[in-house]
Amino acid sequence: MMAAYARRAARRLTQQDLLYESLRRAILDGDIVEGARLASSRALAEQLGMARNSVLYAYERLVEEGFVTATRHGSRVNAVTPGGGAVLPPPAARSAGAARMLARRVLELPRRGTRDGATALRPGVPALDAFPFVQWRTSLERAMRRLRADDLGYGDSAGHPALREAIAQYVRVSRGVRCQPQQVFITNGTQASLDLCARLFADHGERVWIENPGYLGARSALLAGGLQLVPVSVDAAGMAPRAADWHEAPPRLIYLTPSHQYPLGSVLSLERRLALIEHARACGAWIIEDDYDSELRHGGPPLPSIQGLADDTPVVYLGTFSKTMFPALRIGFLVVPPDVTEQVAAAIGTLERQGRVAEQTALAEFIESGRYARHLRRMRKLYEERRDGLVAAIGRHLAGMLTVSADAGGMHLSARLDAPLRDVDVSTAARVHGLHLSPLSAYCLGGPDMPRYNGFLLGYAEAPPPVADALMATLARVIRELAEGGG
Numbered sequence: 001m002m003a004a005y006a007r008r009a010a011r012r013l014t015q016q017d018l019l020y021e022s023l024r025r026a027i028l029d030g031d032i033v034e035g036a037r038l039a040s041s042r043a044l045a046e047q048l049g050m051a052r053n054s055v056l057y058a059y060e061r062l063v064e065e066g067f068v069t070a071t072r073h074g075s076r077v078n079a080v081t082p083g084g085g086a087v088l089p090p091p092a093a094r095s096a097g098a099a100r101m102l103a104r105r106v107l108e109l110p111r112r113g114t115r116d117g118a119t120a121l122r123p124g125v126p127a128l129d130a131f132p133f134v135q136w137r138t139s140l141e142r143a144m145r146r147l148r149a150d151d152l153g154y155g156d157s158a159g160h161p162a163l164r165e166a167i168a169q170y171v172r173v174s175r176g177v178r179c180q181p182q183q184v185f186i187t188n189g190t191q192a193s194l195d196l197c198a199r200l201f202a203d204h205g206e207r208v209w210i211e212n213p214g215y216l217g218a219r220s221a222l223l224a225g226g227l228q229l230v231p232v233s234v235d236a237a238g239m240a241p242r243a244a245d246w247h248e249a250p251p252r253l254i255y256l257t258p259s260h261q262y263p264l265g266s267v268l269s270l271e272r273r274l275a276l277i278e279h280a281r282a283c284g285a286w287i288i289e290d291d292y293d294s295e296l297r298h299g300g301p302p303l304p305s306i307q308g309l310a311d312d313t314p315v316v317y318l319g320t321f322s323k324t325m326f327p328a329l330r331i332g333f334l335v336v337p338p339d340v341t342e343q344v345a346a347a348i349g350t351l352e353r354q355g356r357v358a359e360q361t362a363l364a365e366f367i368e369s370g371r372y373a374r375h376l377r378r379m380r381k382l383y384e385e386r387r388d389g390l391v392a393a394i395g396r397h398l399a400g401m402l403t404v405s406a407d408a409g410g411m412h413l414s415a416r417l418d419a420p421l422r423d424v425d426v427s428t429a430a431r432v433h434g435l436h437l438s439p440l441s442a443y444c445l446g447g448p449d450m451p452r453y454n455g456f457l458l459g460y461a462e463a464p465p466p467v468a469d470a471l472m473a474t475l476a477r478v479i480r481e482l483a484e485g486g487g
C-alpha cells in the first residue's frame with residue numbers, strides 16, 4: 001500500500017517536473033514569447049490528462065523564478081532578456097558567458113593532443129602490460145592490513161613519513177640528491193608539484209625561464225600560476241641561455257629537464273649545470289629540476305642531479321612515479337633545500353591535503369623491499385630492447401625520411417623529419433592509421449628568432465620490435481603518400 005502510494009507520488013512528481021521543465025525551455029528558446037498568456041491551469045490539466053495541482057505546481061515554480069507573472073487575468077510570460085524578469089539567460093548566452101569568466105591566462109594554455117584512440121607510439125606511457133601487478137597487489141594488501149583508525153584522519157600534508165623516508169633514501173643513492181626525509185614532500189605527480197612550485201617559489205607576474213621546445217605540462221602549470229614565461233632555446237647540450245639573458249631578463253624560476261630534455265632528448269652538460277647554479281645563486285633564482293625519467297636511462301648511468309652537485313644548491317628537485325610505476329598512481333614528490341623546509345612545510349600545511357595513505361605506505365614498502373629496484377631493472381632492459389627495435393625499424397623503412405636525433409634514455413626518442421613535409425600534417429595523416437605521433441613543432445613557443453623543429457617524439461614503451469616494425473612501415477607509406485600528393 002505504502003509502495004503504491006510512493007509510486008504514485010513519484011509519478012506525480014515526475015509529471016509536474018516535466019511540465020515545468022518543458023514550459024521553462026519553451027520560454028527560454030522563444031517558442032512562447034514575452035506577453036503570451038499561459039492556458040488556465042484547469043484547461044491545461046484537462047488537456048494533458050493530469051492533476052490540476054501538478055499544473056499549479058509547475059506554474060508556481062515559473063513565477064518564483066521570474067519566467068511568468070501571475071495576474072487576476074491569468075499567467076503571462078515575462079521577457080527573458082537581462083532585467084526583463086527572468087533569472088536565467090538562454091543556454092547559448094550562458095556558455096559564452098561562462099567562457100568569458102575564466103582567467104585569460106587559462107584560456108591561453110597550450111592544448112594537449114586529442115584523445116581519439118590513436119595510441120601507438122604515444123610518449124609518456126610506460127609498458128603497462130609488463131607492470132608487476134601481483135607484487136604491487138601484495139604491497140597494497142600489506143599496507144591495507146596495517147591501516148589503523150588513526151590513519152583514516154587528516155594525514156600529514158607533507159605526505160606519509162614512511163614514503164618520505166623511502167624516497168629520500170632512494171634518491172640519495174640513485175640520483176645523488178642530497179636530502180633528508182623532511183625535505184621531501186609528496187604530491188599527486190609532477191603536474192601537481194609544478195603547480196605548487198609556481199605558488200610557493202614565485203610571485204604573480206614574475207619571470208620563469210622555460211626550455212624551448214619544452215614540456216607542455218610545465219608551460220601550463222606555470223602560466224596558470226600567473227607567471228611570465230620566457231622561452232630559452234635548447235641545443236645538443238641542453239638549455240642554452242645567452243650571457244645577456246641573465247641581466248636583461250633575470251628569472252625568478254628556471255624550469256628544465258636536464259637529464260633528458262623534453263622533447264629533444266639532450267643532456268645538460270656538466271659545465272652548464274655548474275654555470276646555472278652559479279648564475280641562479282647570483283640572481284636569487286630557483287632552479288626547478290624535473291627529473292622525470294632518468295632512472296630509465298640506457299647506455300650508462302645518468303649524470304647526477306643538479307641538486308646534488310653542491311651543498312645547498314638553489315634547486316627544487318621534482319620526481320614522479322608515473323614512468324617507473326604507472327601514471328594513474330598519481331604520486332610524485334619535490335625535494336626542497338634545507339633552509340626553506342620549515343616554511344614549505346607550513347605553507348603546504350595550509351594549502352594541501354594528503355590522502356591515499358594505503359597507496360603511499362604500499363609504495364614505501366615496494367621501494368624498501370627491493371621490488372621497485374627489481375622492477376626498474378626489468379623495465380630498463382625491456383625499454384632498451386624496444387628502443388633498439390624502433391631505431392632498427394626506422395633504419396629499415398624510413399631512411400632519408402626520418403633521422404633519430406636522440407635516443408639515450410627513457411621511453412621515447414626524438415626524430416627529425418627529413419622529408420619536405422610539416423610534422424603536424426604527417427601526424428594528422430598518421431592518426432587515421434592509429435599512430436600517435438607527437439609533432440616536435442607543437443612543443444615550440446613562437447617568436448621569429450626562435451628555432452623551429454620539424455619531427456616527432458616517438459614513445460616505444462608499448463611497442464615490441466615486431467609492432468614497431470609494422471608501425472614504421474605504415475609511417476613510411478603515409479609519408480610517401482603525402483609527399484607524392486604535394487604535401
Ligand SMILES: Cc1ncc(COP(=O)(O)O)c(C=O)c1O
Nearest residue numbers: 124189190191215262292320322
Ligand atoms: C617532462 C615531464 N615531466 C613530468 C612528467 C610526469 O608528469 P606526472 O608526474 O604529472 O604524471 C612527464 C610525463 O609525461 C614529462 O614528460
